[in-house]
Amino acid sequence: METATLITVVLVIALALFFDFTNGFHDTANAMATPIATGALKPKTAVLLAALLNLVGAFLSTEVAKTISGGIIYEDQISESVFPAVILAGLIGAITWNMLTWLLGLPSSSSHALFGGLIGATIVGVSVTAIDFGVVMSKVILPALIAPLTAGIIAFTVTKIAxxxxxxxxxxxxxxxxxxxxxxxxxxxxxxAHGTNDAQKTMGIITLLLITVGLQDHPEPEWWVIFACAVTIALGTYMGGWRIIRTLGKGLTDVKPAQGFAAESSTAATILASSALGFALSTTQVASGSVIGSGLGRRGSQVRWRTAGRIMVGWVLTLPAAGAVGALAALIVTWLGFWGIIIDAVLAAAVILAIFLRSRRNEVTASNAMSEVAESGRAVKVKRNPPPTRRQRAIAREEARTRAAEQTAAKKAAKAAKAAERSTRPPKDGGAR
Structure with missing residues (x-):
């Protein structure tokens, strides 16, 4: 393998794992926004539990990974020297969109960002014929339309029953x-369920890369790929996407415990069924659909359709926006060759750093994110004031005595004034007795 190709492979694997990391903190809200909103779990406990279960889930299934590594792209139509750069460009598109929507607090689809970036980069870097649009339609587009609607209907029904x-x-x-x-x-x-679906996508990307450069001859991920992706998505999940947790926990509707239970049940059922079928759906879209459905199912609850509309616009833009960035990155590689790959990597690092620094201006953490959802339940324990010290109690007693003395003096003064007024008033009969 040439040195340039080897460097590109290393860069692609590094970017793929970083995408996996962003996928983790971007999608923490899918599982934990509603239990945090209702106070079922403390914020940091929730993200730790989600991280551990994402880690476990990543080892349970590889069907989605095989869909990506042997599905949406005809890797046999792409040369060994070109395809690593195409994957790198696609990952840049996906990561850029993930970071931007995280900054805006929008629960968009990491899955569709990845697919959009890859499709855009492949069209520019290779040709449109290298995309299997049949697989894209059946296992990406249609699940994106059907899954959130299905999850919303299930959540609506379960909420009504509950x-x-x-x-x-x-x-x-x-x-x-x-x-x-x-x-x-x-x-x-x-x-x-999130671990069984989303961690597989990065596994599929790395596996596809290894197949293309001749280091692997089957679509099943190697054990080290599974391990690396599982650990990375778990670490990302533990970071907690507090901006998106705030949106899903409070932004769509005021979530009550019965609603949260219904929303999570429908989300889990939909994701697990899709993972078993190899559908690479968006867990974010499923979770959002479930929250909306549960909001419609509780009498007196209101869905904030303006927020829902913003989220849906983000869904519509995800594929083309990530695809456009991926296509631009692929165009740079096409023009400049290996140096284009280096420039792409530097630009990607600069964009990531810039978005991160921008987020620090109005940082959202476990404490201030949860304050936005406190009305929904017990999301935040109200910190009670410490008991007063002995000196403070003595001062309070002295102030109370002073106030009481002042009130007594004021009452006496008022009585004396009234008595003086009566003594100086002339008799009604003019003094005759």
Missing amino acids: YALTRRYDGKPDGRDGFRIGQIFTSSLVAL
């Missing part, structure tokens, strides 16, 4: 607190 079965608790603010316990299980299931 409130119907617990109707006797109507009017009691904490009457359905038992669903918080259920949320721990359902949110854990979503995190596990």
Whole structure:
């Protein structure tokens, strides 16, 4: 293998793992926004649990990885020297979109960002005939349309059933607190499902790269690829995408425990079924659809359609926007060859750093993100004031005595004034007795 190709392969693997990392913190909200919003789990406990279950889930299935590594692109039509650069350009498109939507707090699809970046880079770097649009339509586009709608309908139905079965608790603010316990299980299931679906996409990209350069001859990911991707997405998940957690936890609707339970159940069921079928769907779209469905299912709840509209616009733009960036990166490589790859990598690092620094101006963390959802339940424990010291108690007693003395003096003065007024007033009969 030539030195230039080897350097490109290393850069692609590094970028792929960074994409996996962004996928983790971008999609933490899918599993943990609703249990945090209702107070079922503390914020940091939630992201730690999600990270561990993402790690486990990544080892449970490779069907989605095989869809990517042997599905959407005809790798046999692309030369060994060209294709690593194409994958690198596609990853730059996906990472750029992920970072931008994270900065804006929009729960967009990391999956579609990846597919869009790859498709745009392949069209420019190779040709449009290298894309298997049949697979793209059947296993990417159609699931993107059907999955969130299906999850929303399931969440709507489950929410209706949950409130119907617990109707006797109507009017009691904490009457359905038992669903918080259920949320721990359902949110854990979503995190596990996320690992079975999203971690596979990076595995598929690296596997596709290894196949193209002749280092692998089968679409099944190698064990080290599975391990690296599982650990990376778990680390990203532990970082917590607090901006997006805020949007899903409070931005779409005020989530109550029964709603959260319903939303997470439908999200997990949809993702697990899709993973088993090899559909590389967007867990973000599924989770958003579930939250909206649960909001519609609870009587008196309101869905914030303006926020939902912003999210949907982001969904529509994901494929073309990531594709455009991927195509631009591929164009630079086409013009400049190996030095174009280096320039792409430097530009990608600069964009990532710039977005990160911009995010520091209005940083969102576990503490201030959760303050936005506190009205939904017990997302944040209200910090009680410390008990007063002995000196403070003595000062308070002295102030109370002073106020009481002042009030007593004021009352006496008022009585004396009234008495003086009565003594100087002439008799009504003019003094005759």
